[in-house]
Amino acid sequence: MPEDSEQQTRDAIMKAAFNAVAMNGYSQVSITDITEEFGKSRSLLYYHYDSKDDILVSLLEYVLIELMAELENESTETAREELELLLEKLLPSSNDASEREMYAVILELRVQAVTNESFREQFTAVDQQLFERIDDIVQRGIENGEFQPVDSNLVCEHIFASLNGAHMNKLTTSRDGITERTKASLYDYLNHRLYRGDENT
Amino acid sequence: MPEDSEQQTRDAIMKAAFNAVAMNGYSQVSITDITEEFGKSRSLLYYHYDSKDDILVSLLEYVLIELMAELENESTETAREELELLLEKLLPSSNDASEREMYAVILELRVQAVTNESFREQFTAVDQQLFERIDDIVQRGIENGEFQPVDSNLVCEHIFASLNGAHMNKLTTSRDGITERTKASLYDYLNHRLYRGDENT
């Protein structure tokens, strides 16, 4: 099923917009910046999209779809494996620059949700999906006895906040070893609050 | 010690810039917006500040100083009291609009740190201070036997990430009861990981 060329061009524009935002941040990005990343003419953007706003709203959809695709389920033996696989994707320890770019762009877009209702709706929906995804895993773990019988909502909410906070810390400060430390602290939490085995200290 | 009038004007401009960012977000704010909040002429801004950039960088300092002032120590009997007093300030449950504005503006500014080195330096320094503040309390609690003998760094890192994530969730999504739920999940964590008393479930 080959993509038609209209869709290819639109994708290329999305990639250009992504790079432009990654480079200078949402607050600085202009149509000219996107054009330069795109490599074609400025007016061509307007042939494929209605306005700058249209491009940026489309970028949000594009990025969120890409994110959710990366988080697709893989079948695992245990709930714990599934949870840790998901967390590893959501909080990659690698210093992979493209992973960082991805989460940086999402953060830039996310903050627009503070003052932009349509952005907020999209993030609300994605968070809801992600929350349910984690909740399913935790409940599965509780039911089959892998996990302690915790209040799943409470634990998921906490995992969720930790993840968002971890990205924030990683992307907006330069404290040493912040990624690894935040991650270790999340696993420490899971060890004590969720997993079985009396390794409590 | 009455402030001189130069400082008063600069403060008024800072408040105007704060309101302008709170209203439309960092990415949309213009000198004209700030002028309208300020109520005087546009060029007066340039008499007191060098440039738009200068105003925004100064706003960051202004807001961070205000934040740190709000978190000033109060003497408490127990470490737990001190910790919870601090967390209450950092994560107010009230739906106070001005508290929300404050954290919204900080978030807007914080995300600029992704692509702006001087912003990142400032947030790194503030986070470092705040981290040490929490770390002191936790260590005090451990030493006097109030808290469990945890790895203080690990626990503080986790509290820290949860706080940032809580603000993010609150400000960029509309999930129901998100503030209370995130907060409850943090206290659940403290109950099980830090406080003594065998209320483990």
Place this chain on the structure above:
DNA sequence: GTCTATATTCTGATAGAC
């Protein structure tokens, strides 16, 4: 210190040729 007026550059967007 504060204003009005203006210079200048940049922005988003369109028209029209190919």
Place this chain on the structure above:
DNA sequence: GTCTATCAGAATATAGAC
């Protein structure tokens, strides 16, 4: 579909009067 040329308006910033 893609380009060049161009518009109208908004942006930051400055000059100069009071």
